[in-house]
Amino acid sequence: MEKVFETLIKEFSGMPFASPFSFRKNTTIGIGGEAPLALYPENAERLAAVVGALRDKGIGYVVLGRGSNVLVSDAGYRGVVVHTSRVNAVRTRGTVLTAECGAGLEKVLAVAKRNGLGGISFLCGIPASIGGAAFMNAGIRSGYIGEKILSVDVLTGGEFRTLAAKDCDFAYKHTRFMEEESVLLSVKLRLEKSAPAAIEAEYASAKAARSVLPKGRSMGCVFKNPAGESAGALLERAGMKGETCGGAAVAEEHANFIINRGGATSADVACLIERMKNAVFSETGIELAEEIRRIGDF
Ligand SMILES: Cc1cc2nc3c(=O)[nH]c(=O)nc-3n(C[C@H](O)[C@H](O)[C@H](O)COP(=O)(O)OP(=O)(O)OC[C@H]3O[C@@H](n4cnc5c(N)ncnc54)[C@H](O)[C@@H]3O)c2cc1C
Numbered sequence: 001m002e003k004v005f006e007t008l009i010k011e012f013s014g015m016p017f018a019s020p021f022s023f024r025k026n027t028t029i030g031i032g033g034e035a036p037l038a039l040y041p042e043n044a045e046r047l048a049a050v051v052g053a054l055r056d057k058g059i060g061y062v063v064l065g066r067g068s069n070v071l072v073s074d075a076g077y078r079g080v081v082v083h084t085s086r087v088n089a090v091r092t093r094g095t096v097l098t099a100e101c102g103a104g105l106e107k108v109l110a111v112a113k114r115n116g117l118g119g120i121s122f123l124c125g126i127p128a129s130i131g132g133a134a135f136m137n138a139g140i141r142s143g144y145i146g147e148k149i150l151s152v153d154v155l156t157g158g159e160f161r162t163l164a165a166k167d168c169d170f171a172y173k174h175t176r177f178m179e180e181e182s183v184l185l186s187v188k189l190r191l192e193k194s195a196p197a198a199i200e201a202e203y204a205s206a207k208a209a210r211s212v213l214p215k216g217r218s219m220g221c222v223f224k225n226p227a228g229e230s231a232g233a234l235l236e237r238a239g240m241k242g243e244t245c246g247g248a249a250v251a252e253e254h255a256n257f258i259i260n261r262g263g264a265t266s267a268d269v270a271c272l273i274e275r276m277k278n279a280v281f282s283e284t285g286i287e288l289a290e291e292i293r294r295i296g297d298f
Pocket residue numbers: 028062063064065066067068069070084101102125126127128129130131132133134135136137138139140177182183184185218219220221293
């Protein structure tokens with residue numbers, strides 16, 4: 001291992017780490033090479049300390065939540081993965097729920113229900129951390145997480161700030177955090193009082209509505225919907241359902257999903273993405289934009 005990584009492990013002695021870190025084992029699509037080191041801070045303060053140390057040493061890093069919207073190069077990533085899975089405390093006060101960035105949405109939804117707080121059932125079934133969800137403004141047509149956010153604690157260019165929702169530039173599949181170096185530490189949501197039984201019924205119907213989505217290993221939707229259009233419908237009309245590149249296939253159930261049928265590489269997925277873009281462009285002149293985030297060199 002390079003000396004600089006050994007020094008980091010010593011500096012954060014006692015903090016769990018993985019060396020090397022496998023993206024294949026830590027992403028929902030199950031693809032990608034390795035990073036030399038991943039660190040697993042235990043709370044928001046320690047996460048900030050890790051990021052501060054990496055910045056001071058000039059070491060590149062990437063923050064990883066559940067890895068459900070990332071495509072990582074087969075060559076992996078040369079810097080450090082800061083994994084948020086242990087930064088996951090969730091608490092409520094009145095109708096405000098505060099979650100550290102690595103809390104899974106299923107935990108956030110469970111705590112909300114237990115405390116009689118509703119209004120976020122549209123997040124049911126999205127396999128995300130709340131930090132990743134806020135970073136991406138995750139959601140579905142009936143709601144996006146940005147609409148429920150009161151404020152976020154964030155490191156922007158290494159500086160700690162609390163940003164009100166209006167300063168986060170939440171828009172369709174877009175946030176301010178994509179534009180500048182941002183590490184989301186925690187998220188505050190404004191929820192609504194509701195009876196746990198009513199919340200449970202909402203969760204059940206939200207989950208049922210998702211039962212038609214493809215079951216295989218994926219990153220969810222690959223492309224954003226162009227204004228007034230559905231990327232999935234455009235891809236279906238362009239005949240992409242079932243198309244393959246190596247181990248990667250466009251799902252039969254939903255043409256905006258790419259499935260790892262087993263042994264797919266990120267080169268396979270990148271090749272399929274190009275074909276999907278070209279098919280829609282040559283049919284309609286519309287250029288699809290990727291929703292997924294790429295990590296490493298392609
Ligand atoms: C089966 C399936 C269904 C899906 N359905 C939906 C859906 O209905 N709606 C939807 O919007 N999305 C959906 N997705 C996509 C995905 O779940 C979301 O984009 C989610 O918000 C990503 O969260 P994550 O924790 O997995 O982030 P990751 O994939 O780990 O990271 C995504 C990006 O966020 C950054 N990031 C993560 N955490 C932080 C942090 N704390 N601070 C700064 N940056 C951070 C990463 O660096 C990366 O750029 C689906 C994915 C799958 C696999």
